Amino acid sequence: MDLILEGIKEALRLLLTLDREVLGITALSLALSGFATLLSMLIGVSIGVVLALNTFPGKRVLISLVNTGMGLPPVVVGLFVSILLWRNGPLGSLHLLYTPMAIVIAQAVIATPIIAGLSLAALQQLPHDLRLQILTLGATRSQMVWLLIKEARLPLLAAIMAGFGGVISEVGASIMVGGNIKGSTRVLTTATVMETSKGNFDIAIALSVVLLALAFGVNAALTHIQQRRRPR
Amino acid sequence: MKILGPRLLEARDLEVRRGEILALELPELDLHSGEILGLIGPNGAGKSTLLLCLAGLLNPSRGKLGFEGRSLGTERERAAYRRRVTLVFQEPLLLDTTVAENIGIGLRLRGVDSAERKRRIAENAQRFGVENLLARPARELSGGEAQRTSLARACALEPQILLLDEPFSSLDPPTRETLLQDLGRVLRDTRCTAVFATHDLMEALHLADTLAVLRGGRVVQRGPVGEVVNHPVDEFVATFVGMETLLVGRVENCLQGTFTLAVGHREIVGTGAVEPGQELTVGVRPENVTLSLHPDTETSARNSFSGRVTRITSRGPFFKVELDCGFFLSAYVTARSREELALDEGREVFASFKATAVHLIRK
Numbered sequence: 001m002d003l004i005l006e007g008i009k010e011a012l013r014l015l016l017t018l019d020r021e022v023l024g025i026t027a028l029s030l031a032l033s034g035f036a037t038l039l040s041m042l043i044g045v046s047i048g049v050v051l052a053l054n055t056f057p058g059k060r061v062l063i064s065l066v067n068t069g070m071g072l073p074p075v076v077v078g079l080f081v082s083i084l085l086w087r088n089g090p091l092g093s094l095h096l097l098y099t100p101m102a103i104v105i106a107q108a109v110i111a112t113p114i115i116a117g118l119s120l121a122a123l124q125q126l127p128h129d130l131r132l133q134i135l136t137l138g139a140t141r142s143q144m145v146w147l148l149i150k151e152a153r154l155p156l157l158a159a160i161m162a163g164f165g166g167v168i169s170e171v172g173a174s175i176m177v178g179g180n181i182k183g184s185t186r187v188l189t190t191a192t193v194m195e196t197s198k199g200n201f202d203i204a205i206a207l208s209v210v211l212l213a214l215a216f217g218v219n220a221a222l223t224h225i226q227q228r229r230r231p232r
Numbered sequence: 233m234k235i236l237g238p239r240l241l242e243a244r245d246l247e248v249r250r251g252e253i254l255a256l257e258l259p260e261l262d263l264h265s266g267e268i269l270g271l272i273g274p275n276g277a278g279k280s281t282l283l284l285c286l287a288g289l290l291n292p293s294r295g296k297l298g299f300e301g302r303s304l305g306t307e308r309e310r311a312a313y314r315r316r317v318t319l320v321f322q323e324p325l326l327l328d329t330t331v332a333e334n335i336g337i338g339l340r341l342r343g344v345d346s347a348e349r350k351r352r353i354a355e356n357a358q359r360f361g362v363e364n365l366l367a368r369p370a371r372e373l374s375g376g377e378a379q380r381t382s383l384a385r386a387c388a389l390e391p392q393i394l395l396l397d398e399p400f401s402s403l404d405p406p407t408r409e410t411l412l413q414d415l416g417r418v419l420r421d422t423r424c425t426a427v428f429a430t431h432d433l434m435e436a437l438h439l440a441d442t443l444a445v446l447r448g449g450r451v452v453q454r455g456p457v458g459e460v461v462n463h464p465v466d467e468f469v470a471t472f473v474g475m476e477t478l479l480v481g482r483v484e485n486c487l488q489g490t491f492t493l494a495v496g497h498r499e500i501v502g503t504g505a506v507e508p509g510q511e512l513t514v515g516v517r518p519e520n521v522t523l524s525l526h527p528d529t530e531t532s533a534r535n536s537f538s539g540r541v542t543r544i545t546s547r548g549p550f551f552k553v554e555l556d557c558g559f560f561l562s563a564y565v566t567a568r569s570r571e572e573l574a575l576d577e578g579r580e581v582f583a584s585f586k587a588t589a590v591h592l593i594r595k
Contacts, residue, residue, distance in 0.1 A: 132289050133325040137338035138315040138389065147337075151328055 010202030036107035048119025069113025078176030118159030237265025270440030502590030
């Protein structure tokens with residue numbers, strides 16, 4: 001019990017004194033997961049728009065694939081991205097394995113289906129005739145798509161936050177493709193795993209508190225968005 | 233009768249198929265500048281499909297649409313046309329922003345400058361009585377306010393043709409009534425050409441100059457309001473325009489424009505050019521039938537029959553009374569008349585109507 005109490009005390013001290021290592025790991029986590037989320041947003045929202053606004057053969061299969069992808073286990077993603085980036089792998093010549101970029105790629109693979117699936121749902125929730133209404137007000141097709149995205153901005157924001165929440169908290173893929181290299185690929189989750197295994201509970205708890213605070217912030221924002229009223 | 237301008241829109245041989253189902257088949261439909269055309273018909277008659285076609289939002293499987301004498305063949309032409317007309321849907325479908333932004337959205341999409349946009353937003357908000365709500369988020373509006381905003385948004389575009397798809401059907405009766413008056417006034421003031429779909433005849437009568445009655449994707453009758461209402465082409469139209477009593481009989485004799493029609497063992501006097509011996513269907517509107525406790529000898533009504541009340545149903549401010557006079561006859565009475573006549577099922581009364589209230593149904 002003392003161990004935990006001491007750990008919490010030390011964690012608070014590390015956080016309050018803005019410990020360099022904890023801050024560095026937090027900043028790197030935010031940067032990598034933020035960049036991965038940005039990439040996933042561009043790809044995922046585009047996929048959502050294409051699936052929501054068009055009818056074509058095989059659309060249902062694609063939607064099923066996206067929905068399945070929303071539950072991709074990070075270790076599986078880690079495995080496949082590792083194989084891809086392995087020295088003798090298809091993208092081995094890029095020398096990306098065990099670099100921050102490898103983590104960004106793996107996290108983007110995890111977040112893209114989440115954002116695509118939730119974007120699709122967000123756009124499908126808009127009234128069906130809204131598209132026609134916007135067109136009959138004189139919009140071109142690209143103006144219509146932009147207005148629909150703006151109209152679904154809150155659930156789309158929720159989709160992006162869900163994507164971010166998914167990658168900031170995953171550990172399997174980051175450790176496999178990043179290797180938890182100090183100062184380079186060590187992020188909140190991989191550092192927590194390592195510090196725990198070394199028995200450094202104070203640092204592990206400090207890192208967990210930061211992770212929890214991020215998770216809480218994302219969820220609070222999601223809840224706020226979900227409780228809003230729709231226009232008539 | 234309003235004088236209409238030149239032909240603005242023409243539809244020829246339009247056909248819309250949804251899978252195997254023929255949703256719309258329209259050999260010919262013209263719309264003249266300044267005309268307000270009411271589309272009436274039951275649900276599923278093709279009113280919305282026709283409006284989507286006229287709005288350039290639905291490409292017909294066959295046929296063509298022409299605007300100001302030019303055919304709308306290419307997608308480019310249709311896109312340009314879409315900026316000259318607009319459609320108001322049954323639901324207001326506002327965007328999640330303020331009322332002012334909603335009213336100005338179409339102008340913004342067209343790149344209209346800010347000063348002109350402000351002027352048109354203010355003008356149309358005033359017309360539809362939402363000038364005090366301009367800063368309010370659309371999501372906080374009531375149903376009536378939202379539909380007012382939607383109408384203001386459409387009128388702000390100053391469209392050459394305003395298309396309306398049952399814009400009042402989801403509103404409560406008092407709101408519907410005031411909004412109908414306001415829209416009627418705006419259409420008159422702006423001399424806007426409009427096509428208005430409804431399944432409520434009263435709305436159509438209030439706004440329209442001409443009517444088109446749709447059934448199963450086809451126009452069964454098209455003409456000035458008075459003609460459609462008083463001379464329906466068949467029983468379907470007759471029922472739809474409120475002619476609840478339809479009688480089939482044989483013409484007994486004709487004299488100076490009046491005729492006697494044998495319906496069962498009763499004789500009905502009507503006016504119109506018919507031939508003796510001809511089989512005819514005639515209609516009588518319930519509001520033209522008067523009920524009394526004694527035979528009507530004072531008025532000019534040529535038709536007076538005794539009958540028994542078979543059913544009374546409430547129609548809001550008045551009652552619909554169904555009678556068995558040897559043939560079916562329906563009449564409208566006010567609540568006060570019902571009380572004075574002590575009308576109840578089984579009661580014997582006299583029903584009368586003028587010869588001019590007997591409408592020939594062309595078949």
